[in-house]
Amino acid sequence: MKALVINGSPLAMGNVTTASMHLLDALNKEGFETDQVQIYEEHLIPCNCCASCEMRGDGRCVTEEDGMNDLLDRMRATDVIILASPSYFGTCTGQLKIFLERAGYCLLSGDRGLTGKIGAAFAVQERDGGLSVYNELVDWMLRNGMIVVGSNPLPVLTGKFPGDWENDEKGVKALNDLAERIVTTVFRD
Numbered sequence: 001m002k003a004l005v006i007n008g009s010p011l012a013m014g015n016v017t018t019a020s021m022h023l024l025d026a027l028n029k030e031g032f033e034t035d036q037v038q039i040y041e042e043h044l045i046p047c048n049c050c051a052s053c054e055m056r057g058d059g060r061c062v063t064e065e066d067g068m069n070d071l072l073d074r075m076r077a078t079d080v081i082i083l084a085s086p087s088y089f090g091t092c093t094g095q096l097k098i099f100l101e102r103a104g105y106c107l108l109s110g111d112r113g114l115t116g117k118i119g120a121a122f123a124v125q126e127r128d129g130g131l132s133v134y135n136e137l138v139d140w141m142l143r144n145g146m147i148v149v150g151s152n153p154l155p156v157l158t159g160k161f162p163g164d165w166e167n168d169e170k171g172v173k174a175l176n177d178l179a180e181r182i183v184t185t186v187f188r189d
Contacts, residue, residue, distance in 0.1 A: 001031065001032045001033065001079045001080070001186055002032065002033045002034075002035070002077065002078045002079050002080070003024065003027045003032045003033070003034045003035075003078065003079065003080040003081075003082065003182070004034075004035050004036070004037065004074060004075065004078040004080070004081055004082070005020040005023070005024060005034075005035070005036040005037065005082045005083075005084055006037050006039060006071075006075075006081065006082070006083050006084070006096070006099065007020050007036055007037060007038050007039060007084050007085075008039050008083070008084060008085030008086070008092050008093045008095060008096025008099070009038070009040070009084070009085065009086050009093065009124075010040040010093060010095055011086075011162070012038065013162055014086065014124075014162050015086065015124040015157065015159045015161075015162060015163070015164060015165040016084050016085060016086050016124050017036075017038070018162065018163060018165070018166075019084070019122065019124060019157055019165050019171075019175060020036050020082070020084050021036070022172075022175060023082065023122070023175055023178065023179055024036060026176065026179035026180075027080075027179055027182060027183065030179075030183045032080070035074075037071065037074070039093075039095045039096050039098075039099050040093075040095045042066060042067045042068075042071065042095075042099075043066055044066050044067070044068055044095065044098045044099055044102065045063055045065060045066050045068075045098075046098050046101075046102075047098065047101045047102045047105060049105075050062065053105050053106045053109050053110060054105070054109035056110070057109060057110055058110055058111070059072065059106055059107060059109075059110025059111035059112075059113055060072065060106060060110065061102055061105075061106050063102075068099075068102055068103070068106075071099070071103065072103060072106055072107070072113070075103070075113070075114060075117075076111075076113040076114070078117070079117065079118060079186065080117070080118040080119070080120065080182055080186065081114065081117060081118070081119050081120075081141075081146070082119070082120045082121065082122070082182075083096075083119070083120075083121045083137040083140065083141065084121065084122050084123070084124075084137075085123055085124075085133050085137065086123070086124045086125070086133075087123055087124070087125040087126075087128070087129030087130045087132065087133040088129075089129065090128070090129040090132050090133075091129070091132060091133060091136060092123075092133050092136055092137065100140050104140060104143065104144065107144055108143070108144065112144070112145060114141075114144040114145060114146050115144065115145035115146070116145065116146070116147065117146050117147070118146065118147050118149060118182060118185055118186055119138075119141035119144075119146035119147065119148045119149070120148065120149045120150070120155075120178055120181075120182055121134055121137035121138050121141065121148075121155070122134065122155035122156070122157065122174070122175060122178065123137070123155070123156050123157070124156075124157045124158070124159055124165055125156060125157070125158055126158070126159070126160045127158070130156035130157070130158070131154070131156055133156075134154060134155065134156050138150075147185070149178065149181045149182050149185050150178070150181070151174045151175075151177035151178040151181055152174070152177060153170050153171075153173065153174045153177075154174060155171070155174040155175055155177075155178050156171070156174070157171030157172075157174070157175065158171055159171075
């Protein structure tokens with residue numbers, strides 16, 4: 001089983017990254033092959049709504065100057081996809097938004113390559129906006145036909161400075177519960 005985090009944070013070692021590492025470590029201990037993509041490193045070009053993906057219908061983006069098509073292929077080859085983002089202004093980061101728009105268009109007008117895959121999401125907020133980000137990420141997965149796994153409490157963590165999320169007891173509990181539910185969903189009989 002493979003699990004991939006699509007990390008929307010532009011910070012190499014911020015709260016989203018270290019929380020993702022915590023989640024992936026829990027999955028790794030259960031036998032998952034894990035990986036994390038830092039979207040900001042991909043330097044994705046914004047979608048220009050050219051509709052080439054719709055006309056071609058092959059599930060690929062006509063823009064080859066960045067790593068979008070490689071990311072689409074990696075997601076198709078993964079069993080579990082976890083979307084994660086901080087809330088900077090009540091929504092996911094701009095880098096992740098570019099990814100979600102382009103990937104969404106390519107997948108929905110092409111092969112619908114994520115249908116039936118397990119999806120999960122979490123957000124990190126300083127004091128607000130995390131629920132909006134979480135809902136935005138879950139909505140994207142549902143639109144792509146994914147089976148979304150949640151947690152109780154919801155996986156919305158609070159922290160401002162790197163590592164602060166670890167002091168959020170409910171947030172840590174939510175992340176651990178999310179890992180358990182992913183494992184249970186993937187390995188259910």
